[in-house]
Amino acid sequence: MPLYQLSINGKKYRVNADAQMPLLWVIRELVGLTGTKYGCGIAQCGACTVHLKGAPVRSCSFPVSAVLNQPITTIEGISNDNSHPVQKAWIDEQVPQCGYCQSGQIMSAVALLRDNPHPSDADINAAMQGNICRCGTYPRIRKAIKRAAATLPKTNGQ
Missing domain, CATH: 3.10.20.30 (Beta-grasp domain)
Structure with missing residues (x-):
């Protein structure tokens, strides 16, 4: 090999x-x-x-x-101690239910916020649509992304 x-x-x-x-x-x-x-x-x-x-x-x-x-x-x-803003928001919003999909969800959310630090609901839907949560924690996922976004500095025009 x-x-x-x-x-x-x-x-x-x-x-x-x-x-x-x-x-x-x-x-x-x-x-x-x-x-x-x-x-x-x-x-x-x-x-x-x-x-x-x-x-x-x-x-x-x-x-x-x-x-x-x-x-x-x-x-x-992402971090070795859950200190990344998305990880903190996931914990604060108690996003996981079974938790199986959550590492993939977090990775997609981190990329979204890196590219768009203050996304709209439509932006979140578009970025996260390929991540399936069998437990249906989508409202908590959206809430956590918004919480993480609120901790990021505002940029011009946003």
């Missing part, structure tokens, strides 16, 4: 993996970062969302060979 060097959460990892092995399994099984979850395996539910070069992607659908030399951020890379 080929040897791949990956940059995950700012740390370099060398892994032996089949070129077509999904990034999700490399992250979970070979690197040992288990915060990213397997949900559907077909990039539809969002549980496996990570950031690739800062953009949210479904790690179950990217072969490891397609992500070389690109920074990868997992839920573990």
Whole structure:
């Protein structure tokens, strides 16, 4: 098997993996970062969302060979102590019910707020539509995103 060097959460990892092995399994099984979850395996539910070069992607659908030399951020890379504003808001709003989809939800919310620090309801709906919560915590997710956005500095025009 080929040897791949990956940059995950700012740390370099060398892994032996089949070129077509999904990034999700490399992250979970070979690197040992288990915060990213397997949900559907077909990039539809969002549980496996990570950031690739800062953009949210479904790690179950990217072969490891397609992500070389690109920074990868997992839920573990957002903060090591739940101090990120989105994580704090998730806790304050008691978003999780079963919690399974939440790392993917948080990763999508972090990307949304990075690109649009003060989103409207329509912006939140558009950014989060690919993340499925089987427990239906969508109202709490929206509330948490708005809470996190309120902690961010206002920019000109917003």
